[in-house]
Amino acid sequence: MAPAYPKTRRRPETKIPMPHAKSRLDQRYALLGVALVAPTVLVFLAVIVYPLITAIYLSLFKIFTPTLQGGFVGLSNYTQLLASGEFWKALRVTLTWTVLTLALQIIFGVLAALMLHQNMVFRSLARSLILFPYFVSTVVAVLVWRWLFNDLYGILNHAMIMSGLISRPMDWLGSMPNAMVSIVLVGAWKYFPFVVIAVLARLQSIPDALYEAAKIDGAGPVARFFDVTLPQLRDVLIVVVLLRAIWDFKEFDLIYLLTGGGPVTSTQTLPLMVYAEAFGQNSMGMASAIAVTMMLVMLVFMTVYLWRSSSMEERA
Amino acid sequence: MTKIIHRTMFGSGATRRAFVAGGGAALVAAPFVHANAQGQTTLRWWSPQAAPAQREAYMFQIKTFEEANPSIKIAFEASSDEGYPAQMAAAFASGQVPNVVTHLPSFAVSSYWQNGLLEPFNDVINMIGPQNYFDGANRIYEITPGQFAGTGMGGSAANMMWLRKDLMQEAGIAAAPRTWDELRAAAQKMQKGTIFGAPLPYARNSMTSLIFICFVHGAGGQIFTPDLQVAVESDQFKNALEFYKAMREVCPPGATNYSWGDSLTAFVSGATATGIYTGRVLANVQQQNPKIADAITCAPYPTAAANIPHWTFNDFPSVMIPKAAKDMDASKKFAAHLFRADGYIRQLHAAPGHVLPVLKSVYEMPQYQENAIINKYRAEVQVMAQQSSAGHNLGWESPKHKPNTKAGQIIASHVFAEAVQRYVQNNEPMAAIISDTAKRLDQIMKS
Numbered sequence: 001m002a003p004a005y006p007k008t009r010r011r012p013e014t015k016i017p018m019p020h021a022k023s024r025l026d027q028r029y030a031l032l033g034v035a036l037v038a039p040t041v042l043v044f045l046a047v048i049v050y051p052l053i054t055a056i057y058l059s060l061f062k063i064f065t066p067t068l069q070g071g072f073v074g075l076s077n078y079t080q081l082l083a084s085g086e087f088w089k090a091l092r093v094t095l096t097w098t099v100l101t102l103a104l105q106i107i108f109g110v111l112a113a114l115m116l117h118q119n120m121v122f123r124s125l126a127r128s129l130i131l132f133p134y135f136v137s138t139v140v141a142v143l144v145w146r147w148l149f150n151d152l153y154g155i156l157n158h159a160m161i162m163s164g165l166i167s168r169p170m171d172w173l174g175s176m177p178n179a180m181v182s183i184v185l186v187g188a189w190k191y192f193p194f195v196v197i198a199v200l201a202r203l204q205s206i207p208d209a210l211y212e213a214a215k216i217d218g219a220g221p222v223a224r225f226f227d228v229t230l231p232q233l234r235d236v237l238i239v240v241v242l243l244r245a246i247w248d249f250k251e252f253d254l255i256y257l258l259t260g261g262g263p264v265t266s267t268q269t270l271p272l273m274v275y276a277e278a279f280g281q282n283s284m285g286m287a288s289a290i291a292v293t294m295m296l297v298m299l300v301f302m303t304v305y306l307w308r309s310s311s312m313e314e315r316a
Numbered sequence: 317m318t319k320i321i322h323r324t325m326f327g328s329g330a331t332r333r334a335f336v337a338g339g340g341a342a343l344v345a346a347p348f349v350h351a352n353a354q355g356q357t358t359l360r361w362w363s364p365q366a367a368p369a370q371r372e373a374y375m376f377q378i379k380t381f382e383e384a385n386p387s388i389k390i391a392f393e394a395s396s397d398e399g400y401p402a403q404m405a406a407a408f409a410s411g412q413v414p415n416v417v418t419h420l421p422s423f424a425v426s427s428y429w430q431n432g433l434l435e436p437f438n439d440v441i442n443m444i445g446p447q448n449y450f451d452g453a454n455r456i457y458e459i460t461p462g463q464f465a466g467t468g469m470g471g472s473a474a475n476m477m478w479l480r481k482d483l484m485q486e487a488g489i490a491a492a493p494r495t496w497d498e499l500r501a502a503a504q505k506m507q508k509g510t511i512f513g514a515p516l517p518y519a520r521n522s523m524t525s526l527i528f529i530c531f532v533h534g535a536g537g538q539i540f541t542p543d544l545q546v547a548v549e550s551d552q553f554k555n556a557l558e559f560y561k562a563m564r565e566v567c568p569p570g571a572t573n574y575s576w577g578d579s580l581t582a583f584v585s586g587a588t589a590t591g592i593y594t595g596r597v598l599a600n601v602q603q604q605n606p607k608i609a610d611a612i613t614c615a616p617y618p619t620a621a622a623n624i625p626h627w628t629f630n631d632f633p634s635v636m637i638p639k640a641a642k643d644m645d646a647s648k649k650f651a652a653h654l655f656r657a658d659g660y661i662r663q664l665h666a667a668p669g670h671v672l673p674v675l676k677s678v679y680e681m682p683q684y685q686e687n688a689i690i691n692k693y694r695a696e697v698q699v700m701a702q703q704s705s706a707g708h709n710l711g712w713e714s715p716k717h718k719p720n721t722k723a724g725q726i727i728a729s730h731v732f733a734e735a736v737q738r739y740v741q742n743n744e745p746m747a748a749i750i751s752d753t754a755k756r757l758d759q760i761m762k763s
Contacts (some may be wrong), residue, residue: 066408067431152510152587174519174572175741190660232633263519263572277403280728281760284409 055295059288064070065278070285077289086265086273087290091297094269097184097255098248104188105244106237109195114229117203127200134193142257145186149173176266179259183267187254191247195240202236203229242305246298270294325627357643358389359650362403365633366394369599369666377659378604381650397576398521400424401728408433413638415647418469419671420655422456423711423723426696428636429465430721435637435644441653448677450705456547456632456712459719469654470664470671471704474629475530475617478583478591482611483511492615496534496559499590499618503566507590513566514590514634515582517574518740524733525726526629526679527592529710531556533627534619541759542716546757549750555620557749561740572741592617595669595700598689614696616703630707633671657681663687669697672704722761 059077063070081087116127133141148156149172157169171181206229214224252271255261261268261276268276270290278287363374372391378390393414395403400420407413408428428434441454441464453471455465477499479492483506493499503513517523532539537552564571568582576593583591584600586608592596601609616626635654641647654660655675661684664673668689673679685692690697706713711723726732735753738744 042345064431065405066428066433068409149570151568152582152585169569171572175572259573260520262737263350263741264520275402276730279405280725282405282725282731283763 020090052295054287055291058234058285059292063284063286065282065284065287073285077286078293081286081289081293086268087270087293089265090268090270090273093180093265093267094249094271095252096180097187097267097269098245100180100184101187101191101246102241104184105192105195106241108188108192109240110199110233110237112192113196113199113203114225116200129134131193131194132199133190138190138253138259141190142186142254145182146173146258173259174263176263179263179267183255183258186258187251190254191244194244198236198240199233202233206232238308239305242301244310246301246305248302249298250294267272317423324738335446355387356389357387357646358391359416359643359647361390361392361416361418361650362395362400362414363392363418364397364400365396365419365671366392367596367667370663373659373662373666373754376662377654377656380656380659381653384653385646385649388650389474390650401724408638408640411640413640415641415643416635416637416651416654419633420636420637421709421711421724422466422468422634423631423709423720423727424633425457425466425636426459426711426719426721427724429459430640431637434465435639435648437466437635437637437651438751440635440637440651441467443648444655444675445677448655448675450674450676450679453674456719457634459721466634468674469633470674471707472594472630472633472671473699473700473703473707474594474631475527475592476594476597476614476628476700476703477617478593478597478612478614480506480586480589480608480611481613481721482608483589492613495618496620496624500559500562503590507566512582512588513569514563514592515574515579515588516560516563516567516571516592517579518560518564518567518572518736519574519581520730520733520737521575522727522730522733523575523579524736525711525730526631528556528560528732528736530617530627530629531559533713534617534624535559535710536620536624538713538717539710540713540717540720542714542718544718544720544761546754546761548754548757552620552721553750554746556744557735557739559620560736564740569754572737595672595697596667598669598693598696599667602689609692614699616699626703628703629709630704632707633710657683669693669700672697672701710719722763725763726760728758729756729760731760 021043027196034095047071060072060074062073062077112130116123116130122124124206148154151157151169151171153168154172156172157166170178172178210232211227250271251269252275255267256270256272256275259267261272268286271294274287274290274294277283277290361374361378363370366374371394374392382388383428385701401424404417404420404424425434430689438445438707439459441449444467447456449468453468454464457466457468459465477492484490484502487502487505489502489505493502499514508514517527532548532553535552535555537550537556538547541547568574571582574582579591580593580596580600582588583593584597584605586605595614597612597614601612616628624761625637635651637644637647637651654663657678660673660675660678661681664671664678664684665687668687673684678684694720708717709723710726711720720726731753735749738749739746
């Protein structure tokens with residue numbers, strides 16, 4: 001006997017949309033999607049892809065800047081560049097400047113953030129004032145610093161002479177290693193507030209319970225900093241270091257205005273070299289080759305940054 | 317919070333919708349506003365000479381031109397002595413050129429002309445009146461026979477030696493030094509306390525390059541032969557480097573970063589006993605440090621030996637019009653207007669002695685001569701005028717030389733400033749420096 005299957009109500013026929021109707025809807029969605037994405041893509045093409053391709057294209061030519069006339073030279077600009085001592089020296093200077101100023105920015109930034117995290121009088125005012133260097137225009141900041149460094153009227157030399165530290169004014173910007181020390185210090189002063197902002201935000205989100213537990217375990221202020229605060233800041237600091245490394249690597253205005261790359265070429269970084277080639281020597285092709293090479297170096301920083309960001313997102 | 321911002325921005329009475337509607341109305345109205353503005357022509361005027369008094373004179377010239385030409389507006393934009401090569405290169409490359417450019421050195425004009433970037437200036441010179449110029453004033457701009465690349469806005473004597481008579485007297489120096497040895501000795505004698513001997517520049521910039529070129533000529537040498545072959549491998553070039561190095565001990569420590577402004581200020585403020593600059597010193601001393609006004613004088617810069625003639629650097633401040641400039645007729649009209657006596661005299665008086673007139677007709681006018689500073693320093697102005705009229709620069713080293721259309725590029729490359737820094741600051745061997753300099757110059761000339 002065949003098993004009796006319970007009677008079920010017949011399921012109503014589901015209406016299967018006609019292929020024609022489906023494709024119309026899909027098309028409309030697709031069009032909407034394209035319309036919504038198009039502005040972003042267009043802007044991206046205009047401000048990122050086009051200049052990038054143009055730079056690579058120009059680097060294969062010998063071009064006189066004012067007329068933009070010239071001939072195809074293939075990879076000759078690159079071979080010439082890599083064979084020149086000036087490029088390698090500028091790369092060394094760029095890396096020296098980046099590493100030194102970044103290290104100081106991180107040290108000053110973390111210290112200032114820790115200080116501003118404490119309960120203190122006029123904390124809000126102090127938090128506002130410490131951001132001042134970051135917000136002031138580079139040109140204004142450099143003018144002020146040049147005045148401070150001035151050998152004849154600068155307060156720095158005046159104070160050092162008055163206190164008996166030196167007998168003659170020091171040449172802060174025109175001789176080595178003073179010039180490098182000066183640009184590193186001014187760079188650190190100008191950009192450490194960025195570190196303060198990032199670190200202070202993270203400090204405020206560290207749970208108090210962690211500090212209380214550490215205190216119960218007998219940890220002093222130093223141990224609490226190294227065992228609680230620093231590990232909690234690690235992720236923020238990695239991102240800050242990477243971002244600032246990229247920005248410092250391509251810094252132009254501050255160094256150009258302070259030393260112009262001198263003495264001789266002792267503080268000439270790669271961006272200054274690009275500028276000198278493009279507008280001093282009117283060699284747009286060579287300038288583009290340097291810029292493309294710079295981009296490749298920065299690509300390393302960028303890759304690390306993207307990898308770090310994605311791993312942080314995964315953990316979150 | 318959002319509400320607060322909204323209220324702050326739009327006020328309590330206005331709504332976001334009203335703001336959007338207002339924006340829309342503005343967008344709709346924009347083309348009509350533009351249409352109204354279409355009848356108006358705006359000309360852009362660039363100059364690296366933009367001290368406040370000069371700007372004031374420019375504004376007068378602009379005002380009188382706009383009054384005579386109501387449909388034309390002039391926008392003045394300041395460039396800089398160190399930055400103009402980059403600014404001009406970018407302007408030419410982008411096609412966004414100014415209509416009129418003034419006060420660039422003549423060698424910049426010849427370089428742009430050689431690359432086909434300038435409009436011939438003959439029309440403007442004819443509007444000004446060729447007969448009004450000093451004889452030969454435009455010779456340096458006639459790079460292509462019969463065609464002028466620009467015209468002179470004035471003349472300058474950039475390497476005048478400025479002296480403090482009071483300090484000379486204190487040091488027992490009777491007369492202005494004539495030779496390098498005398499200058500160095502005088503600077504050493506006058507250097508005391510916070511006063512240094514001289515404000516020579518040792519930076520990687522155009523001033524160091526230009527001053528060094530003066531020293532090479534002061535040693536009796538030249539940078540190029542008259543047919544423009546590199547001529548730096550010479551004893552005179554070596555002597556110039558030696559002299560520059562020897563002067564370091566009488567210059568302020570920060571001279572390694574000096575440009576025109578710093579060097580000028582050092583003398584005007586009284587920080588140095590001698591100076592090296594144009595006649596701008598006169599006006600600046602009157603305004604900024606009048607207590608030394610009666611104690612200053614100037615003389616042609618010394619040379620290596622008394623039998624070597626003075627070589628004065630005249631950058632021949634110019635006027636030029638880029639070929640790609642829009643509204644060419646109006647541009648030419650405005651360029652010619654800059655030489656109308658009332659405005660031109662004001663411009664010259666903004667810094668008496670700094671830019672000297674190229675128009676004989678203006679020089680002879682009582683309005684030009686009757687100026688407090690020119691009256692007070694008549695002897696100095698006369699010396700500067702003489703030196704300026706016999707002056708040269710790297711674009712035209714001597715009357716025998718061909719115009720050097722690469723001079724601007726050479727100065728912008730800092731090749732001479734680097735030679736100075738390498739020898740004076742880095743103590744590198746002279747032979748290597750001279751050999752590198754020669755190679756780089758040769759490369760630039762062949763580029």
